[in-house]
Amino acid sequence: MTQSAAGRADSERSRGLADSKSRLKLSTETVLGIALMVPALATILGLIGYPTLYALWISLHTKLLGVRDMPFVGFDNYVSVLSEGGFWPALGRTFYFTIVSVAIKVCIGMATALVLNENWPGRGLARAAVLLPWALPPLTAVVTWRFLFNDTTNVLNYILVKAHLIEKPILWLAKAEYAMPSAIIVGVWQGFPFFAITLLAGLSPIPDDLYDAAKVDGAGIIHRFIYVSLPGVFPVLMVALTLSTIWTFNQFTVIWLLTTGGPGDATTTLPIAAYMQAFVAGSKNLSKGAVYAVLTFPVLVILVLLLNYFITSREESEA
């Protein structure tokens, strides 16, 4: 009995030892995993973390272009930016630009994806062609558009007048009411292929049987889109929507190259305002430029959280 008890004790001890070894082994693997992640983490921290923290840091100081001294001013720059009157209109214009641009991109992207998902001759060529605006260097694309909009060359106006769509030339980039739509047109032209190709990837795996079954049940094109295509592509759509919203909210190249934020402030969105503060206007105040960038961050986080919420709630309701 004693021997048996001792044996059980030995057995438990050895099992405990084995467990602890197992835990140790797992722990070693975890460490190895972390070790393998270190280069990637260091790169991410270096390329994203450091600039972010530095932007935060200089936003609490007065840092002017070329000036070595950088006195600490606490939240003075935030108070100044939020009260100077430039921030809120820029935020409004950024939302306007983002919401309208993304909405149009989704619509055109979805329509394009649906067309490209059908079987028709030349589909492969069309799929490649759709990617062109996305693949072109932004500088080339925007300079070309600027040429089209230009009041001297008048290419777009000439076409529109000849087509009897307008009666007299429109000052696309010189009138405040047209400048933002012009920027949106270029942004949409450049960005819709991302939606088209992404949504096409989401549409492709949907089995034809589902469409056939819907047809048998009497569903028309619109109903098949709403009840078959849309649910199938929804997760992909949400991811694309999230990414595109972030990119569009931070859009700088298109607007800067097209209008430099003008006329007046008509197309001055937050990224443009940040750049103007830091490198163009006033005292070339890098700190105030950083404040704009820092203030953009929570807005983007809220946007992303909202989109995530919609995705999650949708998935939960489906489950």
Added chain:
Amino acid sequence: MAENVTVNEVNDSPSSAPKGLSRRQFLRNTAVVAGAGLLAVACEAPQTVTVEVPAEQMVLRMWTTRFFNPNINLHLNEEAQNAGREIGFAVDVEAIPGGFQEFAAKLSAAAEGGTLPDIFSPQLATQTFMRDGRMLPIQEVWDEVGDGLGGWHPTAERNFMLEGTGYMLDIGFAPAFMHIREDLVKEAGFSLPFADLDEMVAFGLEYTNADENLYGLGFAYGVSDDLMHLQPLMWAFGGAAFNEEGDITIDSPENIDALQWYTDLYTVHEVVPPAAVNWEGGGNNQGYLTGQIATAVNPGSILAAVRRGDTPIEDLLDKTYLAPWPQRTAEIGPQAQTEAGQAFGINKESNFPDAAQDVLRHLWSPDVYIKMMQMGQSYLFPALMGAYEDPYFSEDRWNRQVVENVVPIMRDESWPATPAPWTSMWLTWAGRACSRVILDGLSAAEAMKEAHDIVASAREDFLSG
């Protein structure tokens, strides 16, 4: 070398050849090596190391923007290499793409990161870099170069000397002047030079035909080229953005009158293209070169393009008359604006300050310098007075018009104040004031008050920073 042999011996030894490294050993070894490395770095005493660098590795770095005329960059690059060869250095000249803002961004990042090149032009940050001790004083070179070519233009002395010491060598000026289509002016029944500003407006009214997209006056009203248009007009109206003591006087009655007169051309007389309110830098260039506008105020980039034949208009060079802006008459006084120019200086922390000075001496030697001006094709006018005696400036019909009528009366953007960071950083207040009147319906007085406050705020930033 001895260490390498030891390592090889150990590695070659059968007994020590690795038989397979366990994960734990790998991690332990990695941790030990990393820890030892960190410890070694942390414990290392700070020290100044003088390295004897072999001649073939000695490189001087030089940054410049891309000039409007790429030939200037080519010449600068070639002569920098020649200078380097003379002193046993390789000179790495990098022409930074993009405009002044992009250059400012790059410069700022380099200054923060301690990677400024040996030779560079601080451009927008010239005054701050000089005052902040980032530039090496080069009085000796300044004097030598000046003595070699007839002395420096006062505008160069105002902008690139600090308390009597030269810090940077000015490559040349880009004064803004009027390009006028002489043929169109004559066709409209006028003659040049215009008797006064009113006659110029009368020509604008006579010539402008909006239905045909033709405009008499091609002035800019946005944040591009803003100062070169409005500020000389303020001088002509008896005002200035700053007084001699450096006080900001942007909202003075004279300046308000100047803005009112200038914006009236757009809103009342409608003699400028509507798109001028948001032209980018090349807007008026394009307008003049395509025949949309009959006059344009610009540095010589338009003239340079005309000389190259970058225009569909036949014989445009022969049809072009150059004059100061605003038109020089007894009533309005002799003022025309110039950019102080790109000036090159030496990073105070350069490892090769003597070699860098030698390169500058070479680039500003009479032959090399005058050739650089010629390469500019009227985009650059010399900062060294002796260069104006070269036939390129004294005999060429168009250059002579600028040399005789514009160069003697040109002022930098800070005039009459002593250049300071907040007077010379091209704050874009002038273009903003124009667009506030035209687009937002502000009165000239309100727009100038706003501009005044913008510059005052910038000055406050500098004084507090």
